[in-house]
Each structure stands twice: as structure tokens, then as C-alpha cells.
Amino acid sequence: MDSTELDFSKENIQPVKEGRIASYLSTALNSQCHAKSQSELLKEREKFELALRKYKGDDPLEVWYNYINWVIQAYPSNEVADLTTLIHKCLAKFKDDERYHQDVRYVKLWIKCVEMQRDPFETYDMIHKHGIGSKCAEFYKSWAEEYEKIGDFKQASKIYAKGFDYGAQPASDLAKAQRNFEDRVARHFATKPEDEWMASNSGSDGRRVLSALAPVKQGRDENVGSLRTGAAIAGSAGVLKQSRGLQLQQKPPPLQIFTDQQVGEARNTVHLDKVPLGRAHDRENTRKPGKWTIGGSAKRPAPAVATTPLASSLPFKISEDPPSGKGISTPGGLCYSQNVFKQRKVERDDFDCPLAIFEPPDPTKKVMYCKEKVYSGGNEFSLEEIRAIRYFEAAEEEKKKVATENQENKLSSQSDENAEGGQSLDLMEDLSTRNNNFVTPSNKGKYGNRQEVFHEGRPKGPSSYHPSPMQQFDFMSAPSPTINTRAANAMMNELFSTTFTQCLGDSLLVMPQEPQPSAPKFEIPCDDNATFPDLPDKEEMLNYQMPKAPFSIHCSENILFEQSPLNDENNCKSDEAEEVDKNWGAHIPFVPPPKDEENFGGDDDSSKENCCPNDYQPPATKEKRPLAGILLPSRNVPFKPLEEEDYAEEKEDDVKDVNAPDNATENNGDHHKATSVKRQPPSHRLAWETSFENEMYKCLNDVAKSEVPTLNKEMDDENEVGFSCSKSFKTMSSSITKKSSGGIIFKQTSTMRMVETEIASDSRHGHESNSNPLSRAPLCSQGRDENKPMFNERGLWGGGLSAQPLAGPCETPNSDGPETVENPTDQSMLESLLGKVALPVSRSSNFYRITQSIPYLKTNDAVNLRRGLKLTIQRVIGSTPDAKLYLALNSEGEPIVIKYQHVSCEWEFYIVREIRSRLEDPRMFSAFSNILEGYLFNADSSMMMTKYLPNGSFIDLLNAYKKKHVVFPEVLALFFTIDIVNSVRVLHGCNVIHGSIRPENLLIGDVPDVSKLSWNDEQFRRLLPVLQLINMGKCIDMTLFPRNVCFKSTSQEDQHQCIEMQNGKPWTYQIDLYGIAFTMHCMIFGEFMDISCQNGIWNINRKVPSHFNSGIWNNLFHSLLNVPSCDYIPDLLSIQAKLQEFMFTFEVDEFMSAIAFMKRMLEELHRKESNKITFKCV
């Protein structure tokens, strides 16, 4: 192993008498930081645990002994493994087992145990009285050494003598040890007079820092050990040499208490029921270093050696630093080895709770389950697991048995074959079936009969007991090697020379390979119908099952099951289901004419999303329709188009109303004609087409628009057919042709008024217009990029359309006009938008409407908002003009932030919920605030609960840097910029604009662990997100607006308007880019952004500091501030990639130290101001 690695962590390695195995040590040390080696260790450990329970032989100690020794090797710090518990358990288990009392292994374990004691002599004495190890030389040797260590040669020699008295074996060993001992004593007295030695020795041992401080003591301990070599220096297993030193100086009161307890315990336990634990010792080591000063025994350890890279980059005192958690800094933290480990430990998300809380034995109670098995070793097993061990063992044995049987068979068959070659085929076949016996469960034969009973009287169908494929394996079809006797001979030889498993794999020809049940691939090994439920043709399945299935009643539901995703959407509208039922009958006549199908077939790739999946076969004929009618729940399905149809009609009316007074041009007239044509057969196609046309002409028609992708993608097959086929192709194409000619003009005549009408009508039809947001999300994320495909589609649908009309809308994609919406975050606008929401906020389970006025919150008051939620207000942690933030504790004592405001929280609640449902990557959840519960009171007052992030807001951190006059390091600014860009990119991907990205709206989440970081994409991605975007009240849900919408805000007094806002230009996502720039500015300069325009180019007024890479930053500011138009929003992904590339040019260490420094700043913040997190005005 790497020597530097060892250097850095040797303080964490407990010395062991017998030495450590380098390979183990390396893995073990690695495991502190690498999840992989840790999991390896865990696996190994599980193996031992398993072995403990599995063991059936007559030497159970063996397993224990190996296990404990492995633990000693594998966990050099003895911290994770809880070695003491293990040893304790083992000793307790065999303490009454006479045959082990003189067993060297058992005695060695005892010695280990004793070495962990504070007072080994008592324990040795006790063990000896109990008769353990009394005939074991090893025992006396270590006992004597204990005395020798403290310089009590007399006692030591007595122990040796005792050993001989008891006839300890092997006597030669003991004699040798005694001789060596006597030599040492002689040499000791010969070379140095006693007091001189004392004087020279005290403090000479560099490693025994504490012993140097020990006052010279009276009595037995007066003579400090004779020789500081060998075992004395090395220390004994599991014990730092320190502990010995501690024992010498028993002055500090806290220590004394522990000692006394321990001694008392040891003394009283004549019965070895209580194997003395090294608890006191452990407790001591885990104590905070600070307490040592209380004992007055030692100075504070020297300030951490400034080898930390921190020191070089940041002008901060290191001495006060808590351990930074980085491997490199360990040399400075010698005395904190325990803490170092805590910090370095791979983060595991388990609750730190003891395996079980063992109660003291109660003589009146007796557990009636095999507790010793359940809680054997250091782990627990459930009864089922214990049984499964047994089962797997049996299965294994069975396997082996069959294997040997097979081989025997082969042997005999071989000889038979040699005699009469003709029979070989049969035998081999026999062999192959025999092999299969263990492939299928062994009980198969047993249940074969019962199986028959089960199936009696039923028509012969696929029986529940399918022969495995192997059994059906046609052996004859494969060229059998046995035809050739020589080949067979060769194979037999091979069989015997290899293990069975090998030959399974090697000679595939002879035996079909056993299916691997554990194989991750879903190869269905046993069943003939190895298909997933959705594959079989539904129609066929149905017909197939109907006559014979015993559960015939449910067969309709069977299909429902397969369509479950489809139903989800309808469930949202279950309240309207009745209506559907009513309409159902009327709906049937619109059976799709078959030619529609052809039309669908003709579609090519570009309109893929609009047509059925390839494998879908629409129930096109009338005969099949009633069949589908059985599907009760799927009746809901056509409902949506139907609704839409109604709506479409109404909408058409709206359009007319708008257009009529406009003195429509000829083209408009055309359009009217078109719509009227379409209206005659009320159909789904109508709705779809209308929307489509409108889309094409860029009419504002958000509802239909949002429906289009929704329907196309997420509605299932049937729906699709239902609505696509309901209108004949002819009508459709003709209407398209008509309209296409007037397209462009129509677009121009569209007015703002239309927009408003549309929106108004939208809100009326709110719940229809938006389907389940969840399913819609991915569709919408395509955003404006979809423009192109849409036009292509149009070409397709229009059939013979020429390309010319297409060009119009394409060329002017960014023309504003009808798409402009003013003040998207205006309260009334939000209300109307909320009306459109598919799943109203009020229906969320964690949204409560309370018809009372909002309660007044006071510190230390308890609020009871609903049953089961009792919050105790702690303090105000921030305020904004219309909101106050309180920190409260719930009944479990978890901190919760209450946002208390006198405006409705509905919108924020909605948007947070939407974002969460649209997020595809669960890791990004933490990048956006989550509202646990929302409460709406009378007069639009509201409260929202969010999780409390103790690290506070980003602006506080920046302020802290500023206050300390420390420049926010570039690497950190870069990192957070990437973080923000990433989050904003994801947010935009969800079609949501945040609208007020600023340092005060960013909370600092968990600071990632950057130790052992190296620059690669994967690792870097894992660091994100750190910051959390909050204050979502200004968010804009783009899916509620038409695709090409732009916003125009007037008279925003806000100083943080983006450039477009200031200039009265239309804007969309720019606002967030501006926000990113703003935040960057705060990080780099520590002040709010100030911009100005020169030659039409906006730039920040300040110059990026020279030690920053000004090129990159200037470019970034430039591209974020100078967005050409709503249609040329810079690609955040490429920005992010560029930044990341730049990030990777930094040294990892620099980043690590910056993060570590930041952590300290956070801690300081946290400590200092008792969390007076101030949220600045929004």
C-alpha cells in the first residue's frame, strides 16, 4: 500500500500484536472514503455473519475466531466494527463451554478482551479463577507481561511460577518466555540503577505524550515499566499505548470514575455472565478533546500544522478550525483521530440506532424465539433469513448430490455404452432430464400429484405447471456427441476432471444451461409465454381467455390493467365521468372509417408523435367496438376528445365574436367557412384540427395547443384512434387547404383582444384544457423547439400543400404581437391562470383552506393548524414586504419554516407542486423549495410550511465574506454559477420561469462532501445542486400560455428589472438569465449589479478583478445580458458545459479548500447570530 496514505492515517490504525496485513489495511483505509471498498468490507462481513448462523460443525468457536480476527484486521480503527461487542458476545457464548476453556483461540480472545480493560489484573485474576486458560501458556505469558509493563517484576515472576504450577501447555513456550523475562530483568538492573532509569525514562517516549505529564506516583506504580520495547511499545490489540499512560495517572476525576466502575464490575462478576467490556476505555477515547484540559493533565494540542492547503489560499487562522474532513489535513489533527474518522466516513444515510436495545436479563421472562441466532454476531437476522440460509444450503446440497449422481450415472452409462453403444442416446437423455430436476424446485415431484388434483375437471389449457424449457429441449435435435463414442469418452474425461458447474458451462451440448434466476435481465426462464403483459395482442388474448378462464368475470379488467397509464389521466376527471357515460352512446356512431387508418399509415417520421405507436392496431372495425365496450373503466377514455369538442365549438364561437366586428377580410371569411365546415360533423378531429390550424397561424390558442401535444403523446392508442378517426380524411384535408391560403393574413389580423378572450375562455374551461400536469410536463419541455416539427406536420397533414405558406410563420417566429401578455405575475392574471389548472391546488392533499382569519403568530406560541400538526413558533427569521418567515418546531422537534403572508399562496403552491411533478431527475428536487403544506385563510392570507435549511440564504454567506473582507473565491463563484445555471436550466426545462433569481432567493442546502473529489463529469454532477431556489411566487408557468408568448411588464418599480423590462421590450426567459448575471455579480463583487449600455451593448459597470479569468466572466455577462430576442435565448446547457470546462482547469485542492472555508463561514454564521437570517426585500 501507498506509504503516504499510511502516513496520513496511521494514527487511525490500532496496533496489533501479531501485525497487520497490508492488503487488508489498504482496503480498510480506503473504505473510509470509498463507498466501493466499504461495500466490499460489508459484504465480507455479511459472509462472516452468515457463517456464524450457518455453522453446523462441532467447533463453533472457529467461525467466531476467524470473524473477530478478520474484524481486527479489516477495521484498523476498531470503530465501525464494534469489536468489543463481538468479542464480548463470543466470550459470553462459550464461557460455559468446558472444551474451550483451555483452547488457545478462546484464551487469546480473552486476552484481547482483557487488553481493552482499564485494569487488566483484576480481570486476569477473575478469568483465572474461573479456570479459563489455566492450562494455557499463552495466558500466563500475557498476564506476566502486564505486570512487567508496570515494572512489577515480582508479580510477573509469580505468574510464571503459577503457570508452571498449573501445568500450562506448551510448557516449553512458557519456560522460554520466563527465561526471556528473567534476561530482561537482569539486563535492566545491570545497566541502570532504578531511580536513574526512572529519571531518564520519564518523558523519553515520544509517543506517550500523556505519560510524560503523569505525576510520580506512590505504591505499586512507582516503577514505570522496565523496558520500552517489544510489546510495551507496540501496545496490544485494540489499545492505544495511551491508555496505559492514562492508567498511571489516575488524577483527573472523570477518569477515576470510569476506572472505579470498571473495577467494581470486574470484581463482582465471579460468574462470567458479564464479560467485562472495554467500555470505559472506549468512552474515554470518544470524549471531546476539550475536556482533557479540565482534568488539567495536558496542554491543548499544538495548533494544527499549517499544511492544509487552506492556509495558502485564505488568510485565516487555522488553529480554531474544526477538523476539515480532508485526508491531507490529518497530520495536523493527530489527537483527534476519532473525529477525523467521523468526518471522513463515507456518508451513509442510515439512522444511527443500535441494533437492538437489549434489556437486562429478567429472570421472570423467557424469550421464545431463537434470540441467539437472531442476534448472533454483530448483525441481526430475521427468522425468515435464518430459514432461507437453511434452504439455500439444502438447495446447494441437493445440487451437489444431483451432480455427483449424474456423474455416477454417466460413469455407469459410459460403461454400458462401451458394452452396447446403441443405448447411449437414451441414457444421455435420461441424464439431461435428471439435470433438470434441480433446475425446477426439488419439491416438484412431490406436488406433481396435487397439481393434477388442482386441475381436475378443467378444460385443458395451459396448465399452471409449465414444463421448463429445458425439459422441452429437444435433445435429438442437437448433434449428440455420444453418437461418436470417442467424443463421448473425451467428454466423460472432461466431466470428471472438472467440477460440475464448470462442465455445465463448458459442455452446453450435453446439458442446457441452467437459467440464472438472479440474472438481472428479464429472461423468463420457465414460462412459455415469456412476454410482458403488454405484448400479446389484446384482442387475441381476450378471445383466447374468454371460454376457458376460471376467472372469466374479470377478463375485461384485465385489459384495464394493461392500460393503466391511460386511466390515470381520466381519474383526474372522474367527477365528469358521468357525463361521459351519458355521451357514450352517442359517441359510438363515430366509428372510425377504415380509411383513416390508411392515412395514419402514411405518416412519416416527422409527425411520429401524432400517430399511433407502430405496434398499435386500432380497433377499426365495427365488430370490435363492442368488445372494447366491455372495458368498463376505459369508457372514460373517449371522454376527453368529447369535452374538447364541446369546447372547440365554443371557442370557435369566441373566435367568431372577435372576428366579426373586425370586418373580416376575405381570408377571414375563408376561415369562417372552414370552421363551419368543420363544425357540421361534431367530432374530435374538429377540435384537434382547429387547434392545429390556429397553431399554424400562430393564433393565440393556448388550450388547444396544449392539448395537441398532450393528446398526441400521452393519450393512449384508443384515444388517438377515437379522435383521429372520427372525421373523414376528406373533410379534413379540404378544410386545411382552404385555410392554408389565408393563413398569414389571419395571423396579422389577430389582435390583442383575441388573446384576452382566449384566456378568458380558457379559464372557463380550465380543468378541461389542462390535463394532468404530471404527464404533460415532458411534452412541454420541448418548448419552442417544437415549432419546426409542427410545421412539418402541417405539411403532412395538408397533403398536397405547397411549401410556400409554410414559410410565412417560419420566417417570423419572433414577431411579437398577439402573443404578448402583460404582467404575467399580476395577481388577477394568476388567479385566472389558476382556474385553468387541471388539478386545482385546493385538491392537493397538503393544501388546506381554512375559513378563518389568519392566526397571529407570536414567539413561543403553539399553533394548531390542523389535527396532528402542532407548531411552536421559535422566532422570526426574515421578512419581505408581504411575507414574514418564522422558524417553528413541529411536535417531533423538527424545524420548519412558516411563510406567513397576507397574499394568497395558491400560486406559489401550485408552481412548486408543478415543478416537482415535472422534474425528471429526483436529484434536482432539492434545487427548488418544496412546500410541505399550504394553508389559505380568509382574506387571502396564507401560510406555507417549508423545510428549514440551517445554512441560511446565499446572500448571508456573501455578506459574511464581505464583512471579513475576503474575496469570494473565483472557483466558488464559478461553482455556484454552474449550480444556478444548472438549476435554472432544469427549471426552464420544466417550462417554468423563476422570475426573481437573486442571492436572497437562494438558500444554501447541504454543502457537498468534496474530499476525494476529482474532476470528472459524473462526480461533478453529483455535487449539484447545493443552492435551493425559493420564493416561487413570481414564477411563470409557460405551459399556461401559448407557446410563443412574450411578456411585457409595465411600471415595475423594482430595481431588479431585467433589461428587456426596463426598455419595455417583450421578454420571457431573459429575466432568469438576468437573475443569474445578477447573482454572479454579487458573488464576484460583493455588491448588486449595475449595468449600462454602450453602443447598444449592455455590460456591467465594474471590471472583473484581474485575478479572475476576465475573459470567461465577461463573456458570460455579455451573453446573459444581451439576449437578442425571446427566440434566441442562450443555451444554458452549453454555458454550463463551458463553465464546467473552465472549472476543471482549477486545482481540485483549491476548490476543496474553498468549500472547507465556506463551511467554516457557515458554521460561524450559524453560531454567531443564532440564526438571524435576514431575508432581504424581494
Next chain:
Amino acid sequence: MFNQATSLGGTSTFATTPSTANPMRDFEVSSPPDDSVSSLAFSPGSIPQNFLIAGSWDGNVRCWEVEQTGKTIPKSMQSMQGPILDVCWSDDATKVFMAACDKMVKCWDLNSNQTVQVAAHDAPVKTCHWIKTPSYTCLMTGSWDKTLKFWDTRTPSPMLTINLPERCYCADVDYPMAVVGTAGRGLIVYQLEGKPQEFKRIESPLKYQHRCVSIFRDKKSSPAGFALGSVEGRVAIQYISPPNPKDNFTFKCHRSNGTPNGYQDIFAVNDICFHPVHGTLATVGSDGRFSFWDKDARTKLKSSEPMEQPITRCCFNHNGQIFAYSVSYDWSKGHEFYNQLKKNYIFLRSCYEELKPRTKT
């Protein structure tokens, strides 16, 4: 017969069973499994009949139709390549999912009587639950490989894998809540709305190993908390957000009371079930008894006579008329006490009246 509130529904129909084996004189399920019963489940209320499925350590899952008369008719059987550890129904009662020691979960389509693999783990699968929500349907599986996985049964890879701190020992689902008990006394509540995610971890109210967990509902019949059974004779009632901290409590059960030798024997709680109508609960234990409890009144409603062997699992049918419990060895005393010759039983009991909360009367 199950619908009528007959008092102890004793019948002499099953003369073959010695009275010691059926001390409660309940209806015996014909052709019971040949090895310990690991799981029991009644068909959901989406179909009028009652079907009972039972998974066993013999690797088979059996299905019976339970008639109103108490008669059971063996319907079908499917097997897997290892002992079954859990079974569950799909919401429409057309499919049964079987989790087994062979690290797989299979879907048994009752209509076609065919099975298909729907889930895989790296270790035996201890629990499986069918989740039906407005936005998705999936199968949740918990395994000893320390993961919880969610499967769209039509695709071979899981929709979602959640790592558990330890091996999954027990789990229950009642949308939108799921609770998982793991080794090391881990207890994690998940919320299934939207995307399943950890809701919170709860410090175990029990001192010893978790063995079974069952979600109960509040008066508004939305899931409010769960009952957790321990390997050492204790059940904890735990609310997710208790109206009052004192609402959480534990109670002792499945212990012998004062036997002559002076010991109190403490047995493992093997299963807990809540009555779908009354909200009262039944526990079964290694002592071979089942007990009915009223958690709100904190009283015991009834305790059965001891069976010959431990009761491994229990369940109620969808309308709460039938209580099924399986008598077979639960391995609680290790393999040494396993007697293959002892017959396994599944009994059915008309229970509607017995489980009525006492406060109402």
C-alpha cells in the same frame, strides 16, 4: 355464512382435523400448503367473490375460492424456484404477484393461468405490494439486498430504486403512504404521491427486531399511521403525525401469562392486520394464538386458544367478514424444532362481530 354474524362458526364438517389442531373450531381450508405458510392474501373488493391466495415455503402459491358457506375450493397453483416470501393482488383481482427467495417476483395472470417475471433483486424478495395511484400503477418490492424497487410490470427495469439502510423485513402500502421496516430497527415512511420518495424516518418505538408492519387509517379513512410488530412480543402503534404525542404507544402481546415455572414466555409477533371496516386489529404470534385488539380503546377484544404450531400470517377479506390465519412453523425456534410431519393449516373465521370496537356497544 360469513355474512351472518354467527357466533363461533363451529361446524362438524371437518371431522378429519383433530380438535387440538383447530381449537377455535374454524373453517379449515382444504388442501393446505405442504410447508410453512409465508403469506396470505384475500382478493380485493373489486370482485364479488373471495379468493384466498397463500404462498408457502414449498415454493408454491395456491389459490382457493372461499364460498359464503365457509367451503373452500382449490382453484389453482403456481410455483416458483424458491420459497415464497410474499404475495399480493393487483387491484382488479386479475393478477397475483409472488415474491420469492429466488430473487424474483412473478406475476400470475389468473385468467390465463400463466406467470411472467416482473421484478428482480440481488437477494430474496421479502415483500411485494401493488400500488395503484391516480398517476401510476406499479409494484413495490422490498428485498434483503437493501433496496426498495418500483416496477412498471411491463418493463424489465425498475421505475425507481430506493436504497434502504438495511435489509427490508416488512412493508405495507396504503396509498399515498408506504412504510418499510428494515433490519437494524430501521423504519422509513415513504410518500407515494407523484413520485415515491422518502417522507421521513422514524426512530423505532421497539427495542427488538421489526417483524411486521401494517398501516391503519384514521376516521376519514386516509392512512394515519401504522402498527409495528416486534420479534419480542410487542406491538407499537405509531402515528405519522400524532395529534398528541401520547397517541403513540406500544403494548405487549403474545406472551404467556404466569406459567407455573415462573417464566413469562415471550413470543414473536408474526403478523398484524387491520380490520377494513372497524379499524380494529388482529395480531398473530409464534405462540400459536391470534388476538383481536382495539387500538383506540387500548383493549384486547379477544384472544384465541393456542394452536399446535405458531400462526405465521393472517388477513381479512375485503369486507371484513372473514379472518384467515395460517398455522405452520415460523422457524422461531430454529431448524431444530422444525417438524415436517406436522400438518399446516389455514383457518377461516367469521369475525365481523368479534372485531367490533367495544366502545360502540
